Amino acid sequence: MKRLIAAFALSAVLLAAPSFAGDKTVRVYNWSDYIDESILSEFEAETGIKVVYDVFDSNEILETKLLAGSTGYDVVVPSAEFLARQIEAGVFQKLDKGKLPNLENAWNVIEERVAVYDPDNAYSVNYMWGTTGIGYNVEKIKEIMPDAPVNSWELIFNPDILAKFSECGVQILDAPAEVIPAALNYLGLDPDTKNPEDIEKAGELLDKIRPHVQKFHSSEYINALANGDICLAVGWSGDVLQARDRAAEADNGVTISYVIPQEGAQMWFDQMAIPADAPNAEAAHAFIDFILRPEIAARASNYVYYANGNEASKPLLNEDVIGDTAIYPDEETTGNLFTKMPYPPRVQRVVTRTWTRVKSGT
Amino acid sequence: MKDLGDTSPPLLRVERQRWVIPARLAVTAIPYLWLLVFFLAPFFIVFKISLSEVAIAIPPYRPVFDLSEGLDVLWEKARALSFGNYVWLTEDDLYWKSYLSSLRIAAISTLIALLIGYPLAYAMARAPAAMRPILLALVILPFWTSFLIRVYAWIGILKREGLLNATLLNFGVISEPLTILNTDIAVIIGIVYSYLPFMVLPLYANLERMDHRLIEAARDLGCTRVKAFWLVTAPLSLPGIVAGSFLVFIPAVGEFVIPDLLGGSETLMIGRTLWSEFFANRDWPVASAVAIVLLAVLILPIVFFQRHQQRADEAGR
Incomplete structure (x- = not known):
């Protein structure tokens, strides 16, 4: 319950931020308790793009907002199963992979599994999976x-x-x-x-x-x-x-x-995607590319104890993350995952x- | 003199009349405009969605009407509308059980709010005139805090290791903590608490206006205090009771936040059923049908209330 109150308080504070920030803002809608917040401030400091960060705790809430249209968000993080249907409904825009040079760090095993939902990974990039x-x-x-x-x-x-x-x-x-x-x-x-x-x-x-x-x-x-x-x-x-x-x-x-x-x-995958009507798709790409940096992805996983889809981040993960088969299951267990x-x-x-x-x- | 005096006023009068009629019209039009914009238009939009079908699209239903398409296309689309979703509602007992359970919880809550609110309003109305504004402000004061925060606070009070159980255990009233949170009782407590001001305010307005000399007359004629209350005060305050009860009952039936936060998995209320239609099933058409039926269920008491008010007004005249 505290988490929820904190989430409400946080979104209230963030929503109160001036909305006339113009082009230098990226609005992110992600799951609650799902990020090391220093990553956000680091992104702001480095790019000068302000991050407005809101949270949800169910795919249903996100999907209803997306299907109603004009959410005003630039980056959203649905689970792949929901993403598949949302792609069909025309909710997302195709990623401009030229703007995502760090995509080379992505882990092909995860990309292949996600391709069932998002063919060619055309619309989304993995944030975490579990x-x-x-x-x-x-x-x-x-x-x-x-x-x-x-x-x-x-x-x-x-x-x-x-x-x-x-x-x-x-x-x-x-x-x-x-x-x-x-x-x-x-x-x-x-x-x-x-x-x-x-x-x-x-x-x-x-x-x-x-x-x-x-x-x-x-x-x-x-x-x-x-x-x-x-x-x-x-x-x-x-x-x-x-x-x-x-x-x-x-x-x-x-x-x-x-x-x-x-x-x-x-096994599920939470995927970063950009709504078709995102006000600032440019900044959205910059944000996703930032998360795709090996050291940032590693920090995010070390903080939330979820595995990420970033192969290059693996050597940078803490031992209690990469070494824990509950997070990164061994091959035998992976075979049992559906x-x-x-x-x-x-x-x-x-x-x-x-x-x-x-x-x-x- | 007479000629001079007569020439200008008729002109003026004409001027004034031209002004007066549209102004009067405009004033009477405002409530109708309000009704149109904030009730009828949304109602027809929701009603139209309730006749549509689910689709995987933005928005997630078909058909979507676009006035630029020309009448033929619109007519074609209109023919695709159907009452199938309403038939669906009758086929699953979940909906009727939800409506009935909502009505039951709302009725119990309204009754309790009346039992608490009436003495409160009565005491306020009988308080020294100088005190009344302060008492009134105290009733309104909770509105200064967010509704959501206040409902959350009840979680802290009602939970197993919460304030209420700790107090009762301390005083030895109970030996085992009570399970109140996540039950219908918690929902009723939440509704009574949240809507109590809506019961108190109309009752207070009514009781405060009441002519105290009537009670004095009743006492002079040999009534006891209790009898005077039942014979004079209670009947005269009936409009206040009715207004307060409806202000509590109507929003309570459709309440979602309170049952969601304080109720358990078993708490069945139409607001929650509607939520799951809308969010879990992504079925806006059926969700809209549920909402339209809810409206119909609520309009009956409102019409009854209006009738009652009218009769009371006529009787008062």
């Missing part, structure tokens, strides 16, 4: 269930096991496009399925674990894990690792760990309806 897995409180899990299957989705999707941690607290992302594929994957079904019957099966599984879930929320679990308020969370890799760090800083006896379950997990394409509108409806039913029981 996985959706399980964060847990090491001591409490051990105390409640010494032989807990911590490297498996059984921990979440087996109602008998999850029930043991109900009392201690379980939170799950409020993101149907990530939780339903995880459930499908656990059931041995195609996580990228567009078949309503399969989605219904995932819904039934989620109904069974629902009684043991304290809350569906996409950012509160960071503090809840760090404070030891909950035992388990289905969350995003970097966020869980930020919780781990906050707990370590607070020295409160809480140890948090993140795991990519052995059955596999969803990606997901956007749902068509009719299927999206089934997914949202299933999700509402799971959450509200109606």
Whole structure:
């Protein structure tokens, strides 16, 4: 909650900045808690371009703004799955790669994976990527269930096991496009399925674990894990690792760990893109190119504990980032990671309806 | 003399009449213009979207009307509109349950706001005249802080390890912290708190104007204080009660922020359902249909209110 208040306060301060700054301004719309802010001030000092930085915490909010048009933003950072549909809707302009000399630092493995969503990477550049897995409180899990299957989705999707941690607290992302594929994957079904019957099966599984879930929320679990308020969370890799760090800083006896379950997990990509009606596309290119510098990309990753799509930045990463398989998974784990394409509108409806039913029981 | 005196005034009179009529028209036109610009035009835009279909485009629905296209094209497009989205609303019980749940929460909140607001307004109206402006200012004071911040503050008060539980535990009233946050009760508390001034202000305006001599007369005729209140004050303050109740009830039905921040996953309110149609499904047409139905649900009490006001006015005359 503090994060949200901080985000509101920050955007209020930034929005209050004079809007007549003219051509020397770049307006960036990115996820909350997702950047080392010294990078922004460094960009301003070096280029003389002022950065107006706003934050969101769900792809849906960003997409609704983009589809309404005239957002006034120059750089936005949707996840690739959403980006694909937005490209189709004509939201973005093609990148002028001549203005992005640092694109040579990009990591081809990530570019290839993103190409499924954005052919030829014509519209976007990777900012960060990560996985959706399980964060847990090491001591409490051990105390409640010494032989807990911590490297498996059984921990979440087996109602008998999850029930043991109900009392201690379980939170799950409020993101149907990530939780339903995880459930499908656990059931041995195609996580990228567009078949309503399969989605219904995932819904039934989620109904069974629902009684043991304290809350569906996409950012509160960071503090809840760090404070030891909950035992388990289905969350995003970097966020869980930020919780781990906050707990370590607070020295409160809480140890948090993140795991990519052995059955596999969803891999996602957050992509920088320029809206077609961006007021200052020139500055947007300059900003993206700045982020593409190896030392800047490395600093960003070292700060937020997410992997980036910048190959040249790897030697500059801290050991606790590049050496952590929760952030940069080894080859075997990477093979288990799956990606997901956007749902068509009719299927999206089934997914949202299933999700509402799971959450509200109606 | 007479001739001289007569020649100029008729001219003047004509001049004045020319002026008076358009001015009067202009004055009466303002409310209608307001209605047109801020209610009817948006209503028809939303209504039109509710008859459209979803599309992957900016904006995300089809058809989009462009007046430059010529009448034939517009007519062709207009024929593509359909009431399918309204049929959809009847097919899924989620919507009806959301409407009913919203009405229930709003009704309970309004009743509680009335029970708290009436004594408050009554006390204010009976306070020494010099005190009243200060009391009035105190009622309005919360508006000086952002609504959002005030709702956030309730999270701090209501949560498990929050202010309320800590106080109650301290005094030994409860032995286990209560779970209030993320329930319907928290939503009702939030709505009552946020909309209480809207209940108090019309009630105060009504009670303050009331002729105190009527009560004195009732007492002189042998009424007890309580009986005088029920026989004189309460009926006379009915317009205030109705106005305050509607000012609370109507926005409460469509409330989104309070259920989203204070309510739990189970809290079903139409504002949230509308949000998920708009954001999660990207289905502006169905979201618009939900909004139009909500409007219809709310217009009935407004019409009732208008009727009541009219009758009260006529009775007062």
